[in-house]
Amino acid sequence: MNVKISHTAQAQDFLEEASGLKNDAGNPRAKALIYRILRDTVNIIEDLQVTPEEFWKAVNYLNVLGARQEAGLLAAGLGLEHYLDLLLDAADEEAGKTGGTPRTIEGPLYVAGAPLSNFEARLDDGTDPAVPLFMKGRVTNVDGEPLAGAIVDVWQANTAGTYSYFDPSQSEFNLRRRIVTDAEGNYRFRSIVPSGYGCPPDGPTQQLLDELGRHGQRPAHIHFFISAPDHRHLTTQINLDGDKYLHDDFAYATRDELIAHISFSEDQDKAKAYGVEGRFAEIDFDFTLQASPEPSEQQRRERVRALED
Numbered sequence: 176m177n178v179k180i181s182h183t184a185q186a187q188d189f190l191e192e193a194s195g196l197k198n199d200a201g202n203p204r205a206k207a208l209i210y211r212i213l214r215d216t217v218n219i220i221e222d223l224q225v226t227p228e229e230f231w232k233a234v235n236y237l238n239v240l241g242a243r244q245e246a247g248l249l250a251a252g253l254g255l256e257h258y259l260d261l262l263l264d265a266a267d268e269e270a271g272k273t274g275g276t277p278r279t280i281e282g283p284l285y286v287a288g289a290p291l292s293n294f295e296a297r298l299d300d301g302t303d304p305a306v307p308l309f310m311k312g313r314v315t316n317v318d319g320e321p322l323a324g325a326i327v328d329v330w331q332a333n334t335a336g337t338y339s340y341f342d343p344s345q346s347e348f349n350l351r352r353r354i355v356t357d358a359e360g361n362y363r364f365r366s367i368v369p370s371g372y373g374c375p376p377d378g379p380t381q382q383l384l385d386e387l388g389r390h391g392q393r394p395a396h397i398h399f400f401i402s403a404p405d406h407r408h409l410t411t412q413i414n415l416d417g418d419k420y421l422h423d424d425f426a427y428a429t430r431d432e433l434i435a436h437i438s439f440s441e442d443q444d445k446a447k448a449y450g451v452e453g454r455f456a457e458i459d460f461d462f463t464l465q466a467s468p469e470p471s472e473q474q475r476r477e478r479v480r481a482l483e484d
């Protein structure tokens with residue numbers, strides 16, 4: 176037997192009351208959103224015959240998710256963060272805002288205020304016995320003209336697949352830097368080849384993915400915010416070619432235009448010029464920004480981020 180009451184006037188009246196729609200205080204936007212969420216929730220409960228046990232299990236899940244600070248991870252894992260990108264892409268397409276390096280998800284691990292330097296930087300603190308990575312490229316507009324003074328804000332994981340700040344064993348701002356491009360739009364940095372990583376295996380995100388028969392792994396990648404005066408802010412990542420999860424990313428961040436070729440070399444003359452010994456890796460990757468006169472488009476979207484005002 177599938178009992179339903181959500182269609183009754185009494186139930187609808189109750190949901191309006193619970194959403195604050197019957198009072199003049201509060202925030203109309205919050206009321207509209209909560210009313211819709213409540214209506215959709217009761218429809219789910221009735222249509223899928225959610226039992227009280229399942230309901231309270233879900234409530235407890237939200238508590239665990241929050242306690243473990245994994246809500247952002249779950250948003251990525253369920254593809255919702257990627258879905259927002261697809262929606263923004265469609266809006267851009269409709270508005271004729273095309274061209275440039277594609278956007279992809281930010282993820283939950285950005286930390287604001289990384290050290291700023293001109294033209295070049297070293298990202299790693301030298302403690303990770305990893306393969307040195309030398310990455311460079313240009314920031315240009317869609318006509319290929321260089322953008323001087325653009326900021327390449329880069330962050331990446333270490334070889335354990337963890338990020339400084341969230342992994343307190345790493346030094347402050349390790350593998351996080353902001354680099355200002357030179358007159359030709361060039362940036363370059365020395366870093367380490369990052370590892371891919373997965374959701375914490377004992378966490379609620381992985382627990383839910385297990386229920387869905389999905390893994391929680393990401394390919395090796397490097398995150399970027401690219402910004403320049405009079406241009407649209409870009410949130411993106413490069414995903415390293417050759418990684419077994421390149422096209423099987425649990426967060427759906429890989430896009431064809433964002434696959435970066437990484438070349439490993441043992442050329443010791445070159446290594447010496449770089450100031451390293453043994454094997455090293457190189458990536459060349461250019462970023463292209465769309466022009467925009469809109470100040471709101473020139474900044475990253477508002478979101479709660481670590482160390483951001």
Ligand SMILES: [Fe+2]
Nearest residue numbers: 282284396398
């Ligand atoms: Fe990441």
